Amino acid sequence: MNPFKSSSNAQKTKDRIVACVLAALTYVILACTLFIFFDIAKKGLPVLMPVFSEKGGEIFNSDFLTRMPETLVDYTDENGDKQSMASTDFIEFTKANPDAVIENKKTNAYSGGGIAGPLVGTALLVIVCMVVALIVGVAAAVYLNEYAKQGRFVGMIRLAIMNLAGVPSIVFGLFGFAFFCLFPLLPVFTDAPNIEKSLWAIPLFGGFLSFEGWGNSLIAGGLTLAVMVLPVIIAACEESLKAIPKGFREASLALGATKWQCIRTAVLPYATPGILTASVLGVTRVAGETAPIMFTAAVALKGKLPWEEASGNGIFWLSDLLTDSVQAMPYHIYTVAARIPRTDATSAMQDGSVFVFLLMVMSFASVSIYLRIHFRKKLKW
């Protein structure tokens, strides 16, 4: 009766099975991802908000975010209960209670206190990196999209950008180390030039401008990260510039605008959403990276926040700030995860840091994804 009745059941079943397999593959990926997020949150949230832990406690452990990392002391008290506290607290505690019973005392490096230092360090690294990367990246994108005539020169630049995007981050680390840390033509303002390293020291403003390389420092790490993230920024900016209709430029030029006026008034304003997206994307990339800063900027332990530690005035203070090493979240996690054995006492620092860090990076990533989708939908010229 019906000539178009579905006939080949075997094919139908096959189709259905394949579709199910494909769906299963997709959802396994999602399940793994969500499991990781969930697992880290489950372990880390109670550190930040002890109210969720088994023992219960205050709603928000602000110490964890505002204190510097330090050594953790754990011991057994007179009731046989395990106690653990940061070393400064421990010293105060023993001063206040000289008779306290302290048994099985153990110290665990980096596992006490909070993560203020690494948080601030990461923020500074990201700021230095993004300031440089955005200036250079936006300018490069504008050049490639607005000025350049397609030719060998531009082809070469594009090729370099593409290839740069695929270079492993550890290689950027090596480059940053060899160039920003050691290359002796990079100047610092200092009261006392490093005699061994300094190539040349010019007396200036009551101090010296010494050419001695930047060493393991905030600026070296920030610039290494900037170099790494440059291709991402350029690509994202170019995409947003390309989306601006030619008509805008032509209209502006036809009214007698110079090239720069045209870019300034008819191109860049409309590219701002794209540039914003690019910068959030850049922050996501940069904040999570460990390898490039491992030997260009990061140290495991610092006593004070960077701006407290920097000495001198004016440009000397700035120079000191920029050329001093910093703590950083990813490096801090590497240190506590890889070098400190996991015990009941040390796990809090590990879980808490990982949770806060993941939360931080994921929020930036979500914002960047949201912005991109949002602007792509909205900005159809």
Add this chain to the structure above:
Amino acid sequence: MVTTSSQPTDAAEIASASAANNPNPIAKEDSMIEVDDVSFSYDMGKTNVLKNISFNIPAGKVTALIGPSGCGKSTLLRCLNRMNDLVDTSKVTTGQIRIMGQDINASDVDPIELRKQVGMVFQKYNPFPKSIYDNVAYGLRIQGIKNKSKLNEAVEKSLQRAALWSEVKDRLNSSALGLSGGQQQRLCIARTIAVNPRIVLMDEPCSALDPIATARIEELIAELQEEFTIVIVTHNMQQATRVSDRTAFFYLGELIEYNDTATIFANPSVRHTEDYVSGRFG
């Protein structure tokens, strides 16, 4: 020419009416496709791009659908093998399309089975980036035919029917994309008829081709007419007169006039049709 088309006599009545109340010139038992009061929408029924179309397409003939751009002729063609299913928000809002007596939008119709019987040739020739042989054998293979000799036979036959065999028999395994435009379109026709459909839908098959290639396709259509019911959408009036037995004229989603091709072009009963076929608009 076995159609029993009854020439409408009352010209005044026709002139006042659109296709919806046009009397059916084809007897039901001879028609391959019956379009019955069909309205169609791309946006879940908010606006109809086809409005209450009714007409019957005879078996074993070439029927041309003509009309200015955007009149809905291609949409109607794509309704016939349910290619419009690909658009999620598309919907037949009223009426029925019956092919061989079966409502093709009924729930027990498998669009895949339907398409095996209602083949389609597209405006822009679209061979797969595979060899010529693989292109023609594609439809058979997806039906599960693996027998080599059967495939060989079918490929050769289809290419011969599409008048392409002599040109490509020495390079069946080279890429289809290396053929000329006209050859590629004939390959697409061969690919379509390889699965032996009852109906072949052609959506402006010559619009991307030069006049010589067009002429060859037109010859081919005339030959194929013996085996298949062909429905062709065309922009080209001359082409419609050359290849088709019957012509339907669409305007703004409505069927204005449907009749023997000769009548439509020589003696249209509706003013609009006359304006269009004589090139006054379109």
Add this chain to the structure above:
Amino acid sequence: MATHFKRKGKRVLGVGRQDAIRFFFGGNAMISTFVLGAICIFLAREAAMFFPQHQRELEVFRLTGQEYTNFVIEEMDEYTEVKSLTNQAFYQEMNEAYGIQRGLVDSFGALSGNLFDDGEDLIEELEDARDAVDDADEEEAKTLAQTELDGIQAKWDNFLQAELGKADRTAVDSFGRLGKKEWQELLDAMTAWDPVEDQPPALVEAAKSEMNKGMAAFDAARMLIGSAGSELSKLRGELIKVTTAIKDEAVADKSSAARKKALLEGSVNAATKEDRARLKEQAEKITIRKNFPYAERITALEGSREKHKAAIAALEADLKPGIAALPTDLASAQAQDLVSRIREKGPELIAYLDQSLQESADWRYDQPVSWITSVTSFFFGKDWVTNSSFHDFYGLLPLFTGSLLISIIALIVAIPFSLGAAIYVNRLAGPKQQNIIKPIIELIGAIPSVVLGFFGIIVLGEALREISQVPWLSWVPGFPMQERLNILNAGLLLALMAVPTIFTLCEDAINNVPSSFTEASLALGGSKLQTVMRVVVPTAVSGILAAILLGFGRVIGETMVVLLVAGNQIAIPDFGLGVGVITQPAHTMTGIIAQEMGEVTSGTIHYRALFSVGLVLFTISLLINISARRIIKRFGLAA
């Protein structure tokens, strides 16, 4: 008229404002080119300096005879592998065939040990009391002592009863070798145990002799294999000592000029007279030679060749019968497996030893080292050993193998998932699903690798190990895992990291397949999936290939996950295990840089070796990038 359209604005040095702006933008665009160039230069410079330096190191390695020593060391290593396999097989077999007996013996040891510890005072008393009884001459004293002894004996008996009652089977018999019945029997037998005599109960004695008897043949073969290398081992020790001394002297000699100068300077500047005199004296002791007399020193190796020959002969003489004497019919399947591997390895080892002996016989200390050796021993060297007291080796092979293995596993896992997801999302999922799935997969790309590494240590490693210890999974190659941090663990995490890259690019490629192809297929009666599988995927294949390549680039360049999770064991994994090789730890090219870069001094050979590894990584990533773009360009659709 023409002046109306003349260029306006100031020009400085012929450069107008517009030009300056243009240069500013262009200059910034140039930076990426500059950086790429600078990376090339900085890496290539260090690498270029590495190879000559490496060549000199290898020269010293040869001149000091350390290279000869290394023959012996490697021979010893190969032999030790066979030896340890034999031991493994022996204990596996013993546990399988004589598990209960071994359990009895070990549990008795543990129990009596505990008793000795806990009842130390009591046992001493008991001993003293017995001595007192024996020493007592007079009848009266004897009775007195006897009474006392009886008291103590009763106390001991009580103690013993109590202790045995408390004894925790799982703690004592920690491998769970004993059943409930055997355990009870042992406890019963122990009640009569005397701590002073310390004679094991008959039950234990019987078990011991049964075990020893049963394993005697195997043990004899094991001993034969185990002792075969004693002479070679001795020679190894001697040679290391001698050649290292030569090297130390040579190195000291090289820096003698600098040290002398420093000491002389110091002697002039020193504060006190005595210091000055002392430093001067020390300086004068240092003799500066133009050429270090290697020929003279190398004579210390004289006779080594003969000893070496003899040692190898002795080794082979014992090894062959030893392996032949290994029992064939074993109770434990694992032991059987190991023994058959030893049987395979035996002849290989002997062939290797003969060849090595031949090579070492042809070895000359004064043969020049060519630069080719310097290059090949970097790229194909099997050892990466740094900060060694003997000699530092910079061989890329173990690192390269590790990186490659991990990347391959990551890809094998990631490709089906990402490709499947790309097809599903692009062709099958509705817009709602797409809007959820795509951002989540994108989010994966943003997970910091150090966090994934942490997850690998804490969760995945533990989970994998537990899965691998499930008994009915023991047929899986490599299970149960020896290490928690291994290639598989790292590979799985990297697979997750590769998913966003491969997924996004695959999805793009699939999306770019023109709809005319899909329509043609559907119009021919193809189902949705037939269309996808037969038309869409084949058409997108170049894009998919490029996606896989770029995914490979992503994983081989990843650092933190492998540094944290791969296990960091610098050795070429044992491919003898077949697929099971993936459960071994490994080290990687990225990992080694991250691990060692922070601790090296710039300019040293170690520093430069790390840069050379970086150059290799850089080259790989460039090649991958370039070929991916080529593939897209050449085979891609003109979209």
